[in-house]
Amino acid sequence: MQEKLTTLAEAIALVDDGNVVALQNMATQAAPMALVRELIRQEKRELGLVVLVGGMAVDWLAAAGVINRLIGAAVSMEQFGLCQQYRKAVEAGRIRVEELSETLLNARLGAGARNLPFLPSRGAIGSDLIAQNPENLKMLDDPFGGFPVVACRALIPDVALIHAHRADRYGNIQYEPTVLWPDIGIMPKAAKCVIVTAEEIVDTEVMRRHPDRTILPGFMVDALVEVPFGAHPTSFFPNYGYDSRFHREWTDVSRDDEAVSAFLDRHVLTPSTQEEYLDAAGGVATLSRIEKWEKRG
């Protein structure tokens, strides 16, 4: 088996300016935030972002000028509100949004994964999403005589960014049972290149004890990096919850460009390792707080 273990810097060097990058994320859940920070540190430009429901990662990428288009179903930090930097960039025309419903995005990625020109959906018919997006969505008569469906053109991201619970050095990826596997069922299978961070790297023998937990085989994975708490400040069930304090610190500054710049400097540009990043976010006190999430309410 081929070794896939590398560094954040080398992994993100696989991303070229202009690429379409698919990001695992669901509002405040499961974003590969260490990879997102590395995109900003390497000053990637003109990326297109594919995301089911984006959260703080989208706000940071918008603030840092990394993305100029977004393909997705929603962007929100749920209880922490709208992503203000993203919102401002869209309202100013700096980020072009291709809004898709959940089934339309799933169909586009499904077609990409299966090497089909398109897949149909019944979702979103009658909405303006279809007329707004003639390049990728077209009404299509049912060849078997039923009502029309929406043809959703294949979407093949250049790169998919994923965070997982566990991996071996050969890129076999394991995930703990959880309610939400935001977008990782189909997204990495549609992408040309898959970059994964994992909470821990373990011996392959450990993986063999639970093959049912392996969600991606090593041959699919191009680069792998060990990053404990790699989804912070988003949650990563069952390991840790979202960091409410950190989200509030961000939303407190996110309408003010100077304060945003200082925030990104402190939390994204200055820390050179994951340890330094976690220290800047409150260190051990923060980590033990977010690990207690199941005990809350």
Added chain:
Amino acid sequence: MTDWQNSPAAEDYTVDELMIAVLADQFRNGDQCCNGMASFIPVAAFMLARLTHAPDLVWLPSSGGLESRPDRIPASTLEAPLWRDSIMYIEQYSDFWNFVLNGRWIKKFCVGAAQLDQFGNANNSVIGDDYHAPRVRLPGTAGLADMGSIGKKLYYWNPNHSPRSMVEKVDFVSAAGYLNGGDARERLGLQGGPQLVVSNLAVMDFHPTSKRMQLRSTHPDVSIGQVTEATGFELQMPESAVPETRPPTQKQVRLIRETIDPDNMRKREFHRKS
């Protein structure tokens, strides 16, 4: 009659509690329900229905767990601990849609929208005329656009009934309602559609043929004039007199306050300035 039905009408209640009781009444044993982001009112309605008239209402919290047992409504309706003690984790998001797109299950969906128009079309996408440089970029449609066109019955809740949220025509149709009214929906092969709009002032439904939104009941102490003034289009009036919305019972209010939502999460979406 069970004790919650025998319980007298509450005198001490707030409008969020009334809205929860009205929405709870739409869900019955044998239904399946699911919820999305920041859906405190729908979640409270499901929990109330399960504690009263519909103990066998199936609930998929966060659209991903099954029959979980949260001890109260947490700060997120999309995350643990809402899915505490689920019987099953449903893979998001492909497998969840396999359950929903199949017409057999989850036939009702309870949801909010930034704008609703006279035909029940919903907007959660953009405010303003220019889609690519909008005045306000809203979160986006998420799964609502799908729910709007796959035969589901939609129950909208609106905590801030105003001419800004109840508009003649939405700036962008994120999810189909009755489109231009009449049989426009059927002509596209779409079944289901919006059934009810429960706001902080009134309950509305849709005229059977014109599909225009019409007043069904006004909440206690709210006049018809207050509702029409807060509505950005000509709200249709029913042929008979407009009744008062039935207030929640004392037992329902006690369940909401003490068991379902002691942390008052349900208040969060009310009176928000946008």
